[in-house]
Amino acid sequence: MADQNEKRTPQRNIVHCLKCFKPQENLPVHLARVCMKQSDPEERAAAVKEAKKSFKDWAKAGRMWDYKELSEVIPDKASCYRMMRELLQRGCFVANQPHEHDMAASAGESTSAGTSAGTSVGTRYKVDRSTSQEVRRAAETHVAKNFTPAQKEKVARYMAHTTQVAKAHYQMMLLEQIAETAELMMVLNDLSPDDSNGRGNLPEKVLPKRQFSTFLENFPVTLDGSAPPAKKRKEAGFPAEDRSLTDKWHKVQRDHRAEYLLSKFRHRQPTQRQFDRCVEGMKWETNKPKYPTVLKLWTPPRKEDMASNKKLIRSVMTQRWKGLSIKDFGGDKGKGVIANRRFVKGEIVCDYHGNVIQASEGRAMLGAHEDGMCYLFFFKDGERDLCIDAQTFPCSCHKDLDTVGRRINHSSKKPNLKPVHVLLNADGVNLDVILFKALIDIETGTELKFHYGVNRKSHRGEGLDLDWLDE
Incomplete structure (x- = not known):
């Protein structure tokens, strides 16, 4: 029975989540419960695919390094050797490694067994021994005080055995990035040591001159x-x-x-x-x-950053969205929206503008409307059941404008936009807004489309001429 249970146990590959950078045995479940619980299944599936690709890329190319290439990027032999040792400790392979004697000479360290870095430093400079954790804390303090956020992340990945290195274990670093970070480490080396804990200082000859x-x-x-x-x-x-x-x-x-x-x-x-x-x-x-x-x-902007974004609020209030135009396709299709410039994945393209009303009012309007199409957008925010009325045209606040959001057509198979609900803080007043975010890179001249979230049955039965729902 025990053998049968072992056979039934699924063999899971560890894949790192690219949101929190933690290793996961079941990434789809983790994303649904933790990192992307507010996202839709399509976004979570794309995140799983991207994480698996990242792992595969690292396994194929990220683990293999060449010492000759490292030495070209990092000319200093001691630094190059330390980088090679870091790569080996992280499970990477390094080809064309120098002879052990040359490595010891380059690093200025003894190759005798049992000699730790702490003992070597303590003996050479006659200072009290510090644990690696204490040294790391001191370094991180100086980094937090003097470096930019981007530089902090590079240094954290460069340093061995830190939390951020573990999180980014399967993310590849280019040789140029390693060299740039090595330069940052040299800058860190120029920072003054903190003697607040009363530990012995390094002798004067090893303190940086500049x-x-x-x-x-x-x-x-x-x-x-x-x-x-x-x-x-x-x-x-x-x-x-x-x-x-x-x-x-x-x-x-x-x-x-x-x-x-x-x-x-x-x-x-x-x-x-x-x-x-x-x-x-x-x-x-x-x-x-x-x-x-x-x-x-x-x-791309995070949802929590959109609430107070002044440019975004101004675009919503004025309905002046750049890079968009309304085009009349003629025939049954009618009007739609075309991109006049390139939009990258994650960009906010425009909003679905109209009066925010209760969903019950919107359903009453939908029931009274004889045509198969109605400019109403239903959504929920917690316990609130709301609707954006773009059917009333023109709207009371922009009487001279045909707002672009209401003209975006439907596509259930190839949508390139995704609606996102946010609360914008405009002069202390919270506004319920539906923003359209680019799902993919959108090239100039492409028609914008999003999934209306309806089908024939939910939109009035199969007896009506609703072929546009199948596009």
Whole structure:
């Protein structure tokens, strides 16, 4: 009987959730119960597919590395060796490994068995031994104080045995990303150690000569500021001819500027023209973030961030949605909405505008309407049963506009939009709004469609001419 039970036990592959980055034996159940319980089945299925692809990509290519390629990206032999050792500890394979003696010489460490890193440091520098957890906490404190959010994530992935590394175990890192993070670790090495716990300090000869944290204290990074010239660097006690600290200062400022520009385009990815106009408005002469860099950093807005997004609220209130036009297709199809520009997956395209009424009122309007089509959108918010009345045209607040949302046609097979209910905070008043989010990348000239959520039976029976429901 026990053998039969063992045979019946499903063999599950561990797949990491790309939302919380935790390993899961049954990812679909986890997403439905925890990370994506507010999402629909199609979105959860897409998330499962993406997670499995991420795992497969890592298994195929992410585990195999070449030491020669690492050494080209990380010229410093000691750093390259440490990176190789980190990869091996994470279960990766490294080809063309150097000889053990060369590795020991590069790292400056003894190869004798039983010699730990803590003992080696303590013996060499004559300091009290610290646990790896204490060292990690100290490093994370300096990172939290001096680095941007994007840099913090890179350092967390770079450091061994941290929670974030475990979460991102199956996410591949490019060689360029590793090299960039190694540079951040060098910056971290320049930060002053905290002696608040009374532990012994490193001897003077190993303390960095140019401490970046001190440099930032003397010359704080601002959006509109400039790096200090050689004269000011010299007056502050830094070598005038050495520009390494200035280069790091410029890097931090570019990151801050990129984050600032992203804050201007939270609900929609910026076009090249919008980006250039925003940069010109800032009047930055040098050290400008590049458009591809900002585009790569852009992420779709989260539902909780939409409530107070000023640009989004302004678009809803004015009904001025850019990149859309109403087109008359003629015949039985009538009017629809066309994209005049490219929309990326996750962007907010427009809203379904109308008066918010009780669902009972909407059903009464639907019953009194003789035609098979009616511009009513029914939805629920907790115990509230509501309806958006776009049938009353024009609406009382935009009498001169044919709002685009009500003209979007139906597709049950190939929808490219998904309706999302949000509460927008407009001047202290909560507004129930249905926003349309792009399900896929939408190219210029594509007709916008969403699934009305109805079929022949629910929409008045099979006796009517409702062929558009089958599209």
